[in-house]
Amino acid sequence: MRVLFVGLSTAGHTYPMVPLARAVRAAGHEVHVAVGEGVHPELRAAGLRPFRPADAFYGIYAEDLAPELERLRPDLVVHGWGVPEAAVAARRAGIASLWHGFGRMFAERIGLDSPVRVAPNVPHVDICPPSLQDPDFLSAVERVALRPVPWSPPGPIPRTGGRVVYVTLGTAFGTAELLTGVLRALSTVDVRVVVATGRVDPAELSAVPPNATVRAWVPQAAFLPHVDVVVHHGGSGTTLGALAAGVPQVLLPQGADQFGNADAVHAAGAGVRVADPAEVADTVAHLLRPDAAEREAARALAAEIAAMPSPEEVAGRLPEYAARP
Secondary structure (H helix, E strand, O other), X not given: OEEEEEOOOOHHHHHHHHHHHHHHHHOXXXXXXXXXXXXXXXXXXXXXXXEXXXXXXXXXXXXXXXXHHHHHOOXXXXXXXXXXXXXXXXXXXXXXXXXXXXXXXXXXXXXXXXHHHHOXXXXXXEOOOOXXXXXXXXXXXXXXXXXXXXXOOOOOOOOOOOOEEEEEOOOOOOOHHHHHHHHHHHOOOOOEEEEEOOOXXXXXXXXXXXXXXEEOOOOHHHHHHHOOEEEEOOOHHHHHHHHHOOXXXXXXXXXXXXXHHHHHHHHHOOEEEOOOHHHHHHHHHHHOOOOOHXXXXXXXXXXXXXXXXXXXXXXXXXXXXXXXX
């Protein structure tokens, strides 16, 4: 079987598809990945075969993908929520397809077309645990549950001791001012702080406290199991990665789907949404308590995630979806 994965050229959209793509390849199938060049090095390092369709660098239009579908003639197309026109192209070509989610179903106001509207009859590979997923989405679509397996390029894990707080604001919305405010707040807490600055140059941070280690990038998937609290923006990848590790969260949403994620985690009791960096110190101190209710809720969600089907199990089911008319 030949499977074509199609993604938006960002870590937050493409990385969630890597575990399934690798499992499909390990099962003996031929795998290709159509995506802009921004994530090609990471995908190649993961043993995948990325290519840039037509002139696409970020998003992908149906017209970009049509000649590649004719060239490859895949048996199945797996397209991310961020590339809705890939579903259109697959339908026009008469090729079976699946959506691949990146987390909780988002509100349309964030600027992405609703996958449910674009292709309502296409099943969704859903990596969000049902207890955190949007109830309307759960009742409206055919889901293929898939355990969210955090993936990021490998690298050295920061050395730490004692209690560890990991801080990240992702790659799209972080600012030096906001990160500096979080670091200032955490300077008063007896913890070791590791910061991944993402789009912010570490040199832009002022007055880094002595309890903080600042890096442009951290191998997040490997690091999360070693931390006690995550302070972050509410991006889907970090949200699900922290939950999979059973780590409570402090959420400072900045844009896109982050507000919905923060509200859902807060409502589930696995974290706390805050509006100001000044609130971070007291919130982290609370979450570090062994008897904090949020710690127990985070562990319960981790158990729910661990019980979801693995990428290998889902890969074994894909031929049945490829065979659908």
